[in-house]
Amino acid sequence: MLRLLAGILVLAFALSAAVGASAETKEVNVYSARHYDTDLELYDRFTSETGIRVNLIEGDSDELIARIEREGKQSPADMLITVDAGRLWRAEEKNLFSPVKSEILEERVPAHLRHPDGLWFGLSKRARIIIYNKEMGRPEKLETYADLADPANKGMLCMRSSSNIYNVSLLASIIEHEGAEEAEAWAEGVVANFARQPEGNDTSNVRAVAAGECRVSLVNTYYVGRMLGSGSEEDRAAAEKVGLVFPDQNGRGTHVNLSGAGVMKHAPNRENAIAFIEFLTSDWAQKAFTEKNHEYTAVPGATEVSPVPGTDEFKEDELNASALGRNQAEAVRIFDRAGWK
Template identity: 75%
Template sequence: MSRLLAGILVLGVVLAVIVGSQMGSNETATPTVTPLELNIYSARHYDTDLALYDKFTEETGIAINLIEGDSDELIARIEREGAQSPADLLITVDAGRLWRAEEKGLFQAVVSETLETRIPEHLRHPDGLWFGLSKRARIIIYNKAKGRPEKLETYADLADPLHKGEICMRSSSNIYNLSLLAATIEHRGTEEAENWAKGVVANFAREPQGNDTGNIQAVAAGECRISLANTYYVGRLMGSGNAGDRTVADAVELVFPDQEGNGTHVNIGGAGVLVHAPNRANAVRFIEFLTSDWAQRAFSEQNHEYAVVPGVEIDTPLNAFTFREDALNASALGRNQPEAVRIFDRAGWK
């Protein structure tokens, strides 16, 4: 081999070693950059939430990619996507639906001093799997023109034969009713909960139907005298720009039940970070943002929900009502859901 050829071969080997070394060094030295995006699957369909997303992006530079849908459909989708799911965060309404995702192992635990300080213990999962971000009370309403019915201070009173033929309700499959019965199971036991459900069924003025707004309208129109509704539905009617809606709100009175007992049943809209979240840090940051005073006021003033963070000053028609809420941990609303379904079935609450 000539000296020239041997020299070229040696030079080639040296260059290959240097280049390979530099490539390895560069790959090792390249910092990991957190993508400025967050993928949210949400079952909340409120303009309020769009404003929250825009504000978060404005403050952080983190772009939000949003997919909306029915809670159960989104949970099924996340389950199908598995480890390849792009979803970072599931937002939904009602602790019962958060429990459904929890049971399928879709959430990961989050430890956050901000969340543990800002959100009361009973409005978040004991192990940090999900967090309540807004709340609503499930209250009794009655027809104002007919006057306040006798014995109507507690949820238990709805089962009293005094109210036979006076109550209209929505379906037992509705998550709000399931959660109320789940709370009843936790407080009073299965037997008393079933007796209550049977008593309410015996007092129906009609077959269960409609939604909360429809039942408020039915009470206002005198089709029945008593019903249950979440406070934010009443708040929307009270604060509506439509005169007809305000007329409906004016035709009903509100009872916040169990003020001498466990307190009025409350439920939550909440969120959990998903187990395969590709942007976990951004998801936690967003949940923390939703506990800010600004975000809590947005939930309350724009959608008539209650703030979960104590002490946040809000301006809403619901301010006219003060009440003591049930401090039962919201996780019980999911844990007792299967038994609530069975009780409703046995009671004939369709």
């Protein structure tokens, strides 16, 4: 009897210690595909305010997703942060996220910038805009994405590869709005207007337009904002030579994409992860995304500062970002058939 009682007491003590250790875990394991030094300030501020240490694992989005899937139930990952809704969708398809119910996130993050079932939440935005060479002048037909496929703009366009997730997501939005047939006609029209075969990234295409190698391109806003605020005189000069068009202001609005985060299915520190995502939607964090990395806030009204100097508020497409992932495979097939390499 005494031996049994002693055994029960030992077991109770062990359980109490385990619960106490769990309650005292003051960390969150963040797998992030955002490679911006400015984000480190966000992590430090969160730790300072909450006492929760941020353990950061950085990597390519697809590599991180594969790693979490491979680690399975033993994964230490509490949350995944990545750029582009298409990549969030890839993680969703692998069944890596756990639904989150948070009044703070539902109140602060607009419905079109979060998953309908709470699997992920947008943290910051970037708009995919048209740029043109100021010296050459703005082409007459350059108000909408559809205008990029107009024969009037033949030989004017330089683009990055169709394999780039930003272009895939833009086409995915066109599929959702107009159907696959219209989306394919658009892609074919854009290819017919190429000044050269696709190459480079958004920054190099800003430079190409500025240098007159082509007249028009598509880029994400934060690349332009970053170049305008750069310590490099060459980058600033290039960005100042391009004019900006926020497409479809008289229609559905300009296509926006996002950086977003979700809590992992097997997160060992789930509540800490939710608290961290909530923190990233605070006014202070949202301002940091704008002022430090030239991104638009996901939370409306969090700051009045424009991430791209000289630009005002614009009408954005309020298509739910989950559609960008849902139409991703079809977008890739259309690009291939259109010959957009």
